[in-house]
Amino acid sequence: MNPAQINAAVAGEPRTGSKRTRWITFSLVLGFSLLALWIFLTKLQSISIPFFLSVILSLLLEPPVNFLESKGLGRLQAILIIFAGILIVILIAILAIWPALITQVHAIRDQFTVTDLSGQIESLSSLLEKKLQFLGAAFTAENINLKIQALFTEFQSRLLKFAIGILSAFSNLLIIPFITFFLLKDGPAFKKRVIQAVPNRYFEMVLNLIYKIEQQLGGYIRGQLIDAFLVGILSIIALSILGVPYYILIGALAGLANLIPYFGPVVGAVPAIVVSLMHNPSFSIVLWIAVAFAIVQLIDNIVISPLVVARSVNIHPLIVIVVVLIGERLLGVLGMLLAVPVTAILNVILRETIWSFKNYRL
Amino acid sequence: MDFIWNNIFRKRTKDEADIADLIKKVPIFEDLNRLELKEFLRISHLRTYKPGEIIFYEGEPGVGMYIIQKGRVRIFKEAEEGKTTELAVLEDGDFFGELALLDDSPRSACAMAITETKVIGIFRPDLFSLFERKPKLGNKVLLRLANMIGQRLKATNEQLQQLTREKEATGADR
Numbered sequence: 001m002n003p004a005q006i007n008a009a010v011a012g013e014p015r016t017g018s019k020r021t022r023w024i025t026f027s028l029v030l031g032f033s034l035l036a037l038w039i040f041l042t043k044l045q046s047i048s049i050p051f052f053l054s055v056i057l058s059l060l061l062e063p064p065v066n067f068l069e070s071k072g073l074g075r076l077q078a079i080l081i082i083f084a085g086i087l088i089v090i091l092i093a094i095l096a097i098w099p100a101l102i103t104q105v106h107a108i109r110d111q112f113t114v115t116d117l118s119g120q121i122e123s124l125s126s127l128l129e130k131k132l133q134f135l136g137a138a139f140t141a142e143n144i145n146l147k148i149q150a151l152f153t154e155f156q157s158r159l160l161k162f163a164i165g166i167l168s169a170f171s172n173l174l175i176i177p178f179i180t181f182f183l184l185k186d187g188p189a190f191k192k193r194v195i196q197a198v199p200n201r202y203f204e205m206v207l208n209l210i211y212k213i214e215q216q217l218g219g220y221i222r223g224q225l226i227d228a229f230l231v232g233i234l235s236i237i238a239l240s241i242l243g244v245p246y247y248i249l250i251g252a253l254a255g256l257a258n259l260i261p262y263f264g265p266v267v268g269a270v271p272a273i274v275v276s277l278m279h280n281p282s283f284s285i286v287l288w289i290a291v292a293f294a295i296v297q298l299i300d301n302i303v304i305s306p307l308v309v310a311r312s313v314n315i316h317p318l319i320v321i322v323v324v325l326i327g328e329r330l331l332g333v334l335g336m337l338l339a340v341p342v343t344a345i346l347n348v349i350l351r352e353t354i355w356s357f358k359n360y361r362l
Numbered sequence: 363m364d365f366i367w368n369n370i371f372r373k374r375t376k377d378e379a380d381i382a383d384l385i386k387k388v389p390i391f392e393d394l395n396r397l398e399l400k401e402f403l404r405i406s407h408l409r410t411y412k413p414g415e416i417i418f419y420e421g422e423p424g425v426g427m428y429i430i431q432k433g434r435v436r437i438f439k440e441a442e443e444g445k446t447t448e449l450a451v452l453e454d455g456d457f458f459g460e461l462a463l464l465d466d467s468p469r470s471a472c473a474m475a476i477t478e479t480k481v482i483g484i485f486r487p488d489l490f491s492l493f494e495r496k497p498k499l500g501n502k503v504l505l506r507l508a509n510m511i512g513q514r515l516k517a518t519n520e521q522l523q524q525l526t527r528e529k530e531a532t533g534a535d536r
Contacts, residue, residue, distance in 0.1 A: 069495040188404065188488075200411055204418060204425045211487035361419045
């Protein structure tokens with residue numbers, strides 16, 4: 001090659017195509033990838049949800065598998081040991097917690113029989129009418145009763161929809177361990193194949209991008225799950241101290257709901273308040289439950305979150321609220337749970353792509 | 363099913379053996395045993411560049427190193443007004459970009475394929491992940507890398523001392 005050819009190549013005009021063509025190609029590839037991701041997540045839910053959950057699970061299990069591998073075990077052995085460990089934990093949980101949980105679920109179901117429920121609503125309505133007398137004629141027991149009945153009907157239909165969704169999702173859940181196993185075992189090989197298909201000019205950039213996404217997202221998801229687990233434990237402790245019935249079930253639900261930012265703590269507190277009011281219709285218990293959940297949230301925000309949740313995936317609170325609402329519209333409760341991780345992926349992709357465009361000569 | 367069994371009982375192909383030999387020739391990796399080299403095969407990327415194709419530009423974030431399997435690569439710096447200063451021409455078995463294994467500081471020069479060139483790329487993210495899983499292997503590689511950087515620093519110091527002595531001698535003559 002003569003110096004003129006070198007200069008032309010350095011100036012950004014190598015023989016593989018003009019800069020404009022490369023920009024257009026890159027934008028098209030990125031656009032189609034995002035469109036494919038969108039279709040995969042919304043239209044092919046029976047495949048995308050188990051796959052997405054498997055990705056989350058594999059990110060969660062990657063560090064313990066790596067740890068065992070660093071102790072001299074083979075990758076396959078390490079994965080099998082972790083899977084066996086999870087199976088043992090699930091079995092122990094089933095044997096130890098399941099009977100108590102089932103008793104609590106049955107008790108709640110019995111509590112919510114139609115006749116009992118009407119009686120409970122009526123007593124609650126009279127209590128509200130008595131306490132809210134100063135608000136005038138609009139707050140008669142009858143009006144409140146009708147409002148609460150409508151609220152419960154809405155709640156029941158939503159609960160039914162959610163239960164059907166969970167049941168249909170559960171059948172798909174059976175393939176999650178298989179996908180997770182292969183992601184853990186052959187994940188790097190899959191990644192290598194994907195990277196192999198990337199043109200030379202974008203190769204280093206894509207490699208860097210995938211690594212950063214993995215790093216930030218892995219940390220974020222692991223952090224969120226540890227956070228939810230600790231909030232669940234704290235909620236169970238708080239509710240047991242207050243003597244709220246079915247505290248294990250409600251506390252566990254509160255922990256799970258904590259995965260949904262902003263809405264989660266409210267969603268977690270509502271069942272506790274409803275169940276307590278059914279047992280003992282007094283405002284003091286509502287106040288105590290609210291205080292307990294506020295304290296749990298305070299501990300979460302001041303101590304747990306800063307320690308365990310990766311701060312790298314910073315998304316503006318307004319965006320979080322909007323995406324959680326969009327998630328609810330698209331996939332219901334599961335959509336609310338997946339909204340933030342999906343946004344986090346898109347956020348990291350966007351941020352790192354912009355960074356790459358600034359730092360690489362494309 | 364064949365795919366699974368082939369995957370489990372796969373033997374090393376001649377290509378893989380050649381690549382392993384080539385990796386072992388790089389001073390940073392010369393202490394590695396056969397099993398450890400196998401781990402490197404899993405994380406190495408094979409790329410082919412056309413004549414005149416840029417492998418990386420000066421100033422771009424460094425992600426990893428390249429070993430030339432076949433072909434020729436020109437290493438050069440960009441000068442003002444689009445001119446270039448050639449630093450080296452590398453051939454089969456040579457390697458470049460090894461400092462990017464340590465951090466993502468910008469590439470200090472450009473690399474461009476002169477002929478059709480096949481390179482083996484080993485990259486920092488994969489390498490760090492491998493070190494996390496195989497700390498003994500990581501120790502060997504990092505020790506070698508530290509040794510190499512130490513030697514370069516020593517050589518640079520000697521050159522600096524030489525230059526200082528020459529400058530002092532020139533000053534004394536005047």
